Amino acid sequence: MLAKSLTAGLYLASLVYLPETEAREDILESLRVETPFVQRLRDGIDLRCTSTVDRLKRGPADYKSIIERGLRGRRRTRGYTDRDFYGVDQYYKLPWSGWSAWEDYWMYGFNYYFQRLGEKYPDATLFGNDGVPKFSDVEG
Amino acid sequence: MSEYPELAKSIFLTQEKNDVGIYAVKFYIRGKPWVVTVDDNVMMYSNAPNFALIGDNDALWVPILQKAWAKVKGTYSDANLGF
Numbered sequence: 313m314l315a316k317s318l319t320a321g322l323y324l325a326s327l328v329y330l331p332e333t334e335a336r337e338d339i340l341e342s343l344r345v346e347t348p349f350v351q352r353l354r355d356g357i358d359l360r361c362t363s364t365v366d367r368l369k370r371g372p373a374d375y376k377s378i379i380e381r382g383l384r385g386r387r388r389t390r391g392y393t394d395r396d397f398y399g400v401d402q403y404y405k406l407p408w409s410g411w412s413a414w415e416d417y418w419m420y421g422f423n424y425y426f427q428r429l430g431e432k433y434p435d436a437t438l439f440g441n442d443g444v445p446k447f448s449d450v451e452g
Numbered sequence: 453m454s455e456y457p458e459l460a461k462s463i464f465l466t467q468e469k470n471d472v473g474i475y476a477v478k479f480y481i482r483g484k485p486w487v488v489t490v491d492d493n494v495m496m497y498s499n500a501p502n503f504a505l506i507g508d509n510d511a512l513w514v515p516i517l518q519k520a521w522a523k524v525k526g527t528y529s530d531a532n533l534g535f
Contacts, residue, residue, distance in 0.1 A: 367523075372489040375466060375476040383471055392474040394491040396523065424502065429492040429512050430473045438469045438516075440509030445460035 367396045391428065460513065469512060477520045488520045503528060 373392070384390045429436070439445045461467070465476040465487065473492040478485055494515055495502040504518040522531040 368486070372476060372487040373474065375474045375489050378474050379466070379470045379472055381472075392472045392491050393493070394474075394489065394523075423498050425496050426493050427496050428473050429494060429501070429506070429515060430469065430471065432496070433506055433510065433512065436469070436506055436510040436512050438464065438467065438475075438511065438513050439461060440507050440511030440513075442509050444509075445457045445511060445513055446507060446509065 391430070460517075463517065464513065475516045475520070477517060479521070479524060481524065486524065488523055490516060490519045490523055492516060494519060 373394070378392050382388070437443075463477050463479070465478055466474070474489055475492065476487055476489045478487050480486070492512070501515050504515040506512055507514060518528075518531070522528040525531040
């Protein structure tokens with residue numbers, strides 16, 4: 313993980329500090345070719361920007377009709393899944409590992425997982441039981 | 453926040469929790485309104501949301517708002533510190 317961070321840092325630093333010459337392109341290309349992670353990082357950034365722009369052009373989901381339609385499937389349990397935030401868009405940063413994709417989280421065991429807030433907290437409401445939005449984090 | 457709770461409420465176009473788990477919020481970015489929809493699927497760590505937690509009054513709006521802002525910025529990482 314440290315090597316990934318160093319390589320990514322070197323790549324990003326090269327983008328900033330190397331003058332725009334053919335040598336710069338050679339150095340950047342060598343970093344990309346020799347380290348698949350940098351390639352993935354670069355592709356990820358490119359794809360992320362593209363998908364974000366496409367998403368903004370497409371606009372938000374029709375949430376009113378989705379809510380009216382309700383749960384779907386035989387057991388009527390399938391909720392809305394936001395595909396805009398799936399795959400290449402889903403990059404996170406851990407303090408100790410630099411850039412990290414969701415797939416990297418598997419390296420930390422099964423403590424990380426995805427779950428719907430509605431399932432996890434069935435009794436919770438959007439603005440709290442008192443209906444007054446305030447911000448005070450609690451565990452659990 | 454404590455003096456103007458209605459401001460936080462006014463961001464949300466969906467004013468109540470729904471079974472489908474879709475929420476719409478409206479941001480103003482460079483003066484233009486942007487409606488962003490997200491689902492309520494968030495990353496958990498050790499039985500709690502990995503990023504923003506729910507409120508002590510069982511309020512879900514903070515992790516949902518955080519996810520919507522992360523969607524605007526592209527990633528949770530880019531949305532760090534709210535910039």
